Amino acid sequence: MRRDLPVEWLDALLVASCEIPPDASAEQAATSLVAAAFDVMSDAAIGVCVPGGSEGQVVVRRGARSDGAESPDPTRLFPEYAFERVVVINGDEGSTLHLASDDEARFSGTGSMEAFVDRLALALGAALRNARMHRAARAHGSEVKELEAQVIQAGKLASLGQIAAGIVHELNNPLTSIVAYSDYLHKKALRTEADPADVERLARINEAAERILRFSRDLMAYSRPTASVPAPVAIHETIERALVFCDHVLGELNVMVERAFGDVRLVRGVAGQLTQVFVNLFTNAAHAMRESGGRLIIKTTMSEAGDTVRITIQDEGHGIDAAHLEKIFEPFFTTKTDGTGSGLGLSIVRNIVASHGGKIRAYAHPERGTVFELALPLAASPSEPPQR
Secondary structure (H helix, E strand, C coil): CCCCCCHHHHHHHHHHHHHCCCCCCHHHHHHHHHHHHHHHCCCCEEEEEECCCCCCCEEEEECCCCCCCCCCCCCCCCCCCCEEEEEECCCCCCCEEEEEECCCCCCCCCHHHHHHHHHHHHHHHHHHHHHHHHHHHHHHHHHHHHHHHHHHHHHHHHHHHHHHHHHHHHHHHHHHHHHHHHHHHHHHHHHCCCCHHHHHHHHHHHHHHHHHHHHHHHHHHHHCCCCCCCEEECHHHHHHHHHHHCHHHHHHCCEEEEEEECCECCEEECHHHHHHHHHHHHHHHHHHCCCCCEEEEEEEEECCCCCEEEEEEECCCCCCCHHHHCCCCCCCCCCCCCCCCCCCHHHHHHHHHHHCCCEEEEEECCCCCEEEEEEEEECCCCCCCCEC
16 A cells, blocks of 8 residues: 555545535444545554543444454554554544554554544544534524423413403402392391291302402402512411412312411512412422322421521422422423423522522422422511411
């Protein structure tokens, strides 16, 4: 074999570089260039090692005499040859080009052979970088599509909420009439000593209508934009209001609510926003117990320093994987695969709590389920009477 390399060798390398598809993987790009080089140097062995990434380590070898068994020397791809030269492929995170021969002078690093090796390394570096960038672009594109789908779902939920708020508003007038007339008929029945069974029925109609009216008014107040000016908030009343909003889903999924309210002070916050925090947390807890129900335990205490109110919300659901606990507060992250989750609920919760100067964290309960722990700053001095 002549030491002066013909132009055709470089032409083969150029053609192989041009024929690599734009979306080729690192392995495909390396295989194409190694094959082109081996076609003109078939008396030697040529290989490429690309260190492990998201696709794992890539090793391409041509001209090997062995079956690919692991080499006792991790720096060599061709231990069966007497001599092996390793060339670092610049700019590609530690990838290397390997040239092996039984002739020590075959790749001595001088003359036109050195020029060819340099160009082969440059072509490999460019092809591998392109493969990495294309892979990153594909991953980014997939992520963007997923986020777009979740944004669309969140928009649908927001639209549905606006429609529901409008329906509730339309129900308020007839509900007010039902409450007023049922109260009038109930009092009239009492005065005229009507059938006790009818008196009881009228009382139940009045109580049910009043309950629906209170709920609809609370829902309307909750759905309206609220001023962001913080004020003293009774946290137990906020929790109870949120439980009313979640009453249907809690009952449907056989969730029993246990309260362990302590003597706590008023917190500083926006009542509507804090209601949203608890609605989201209670709903998530109920969904986690979808299969067999369970207990939703809500506990309030003062912090040891006496400067914050701690609210602990514990469920007996399926729990959250340890790998997901660090991500659950990220926007659009959801473990719900049935379309019921937008991935925004816990992100909103964290943002609201943070805007109140508070903190929230989640951890797995040692026995079963998940625990969310909130800390909210006080609005009043410790000398004021606590909530009961």
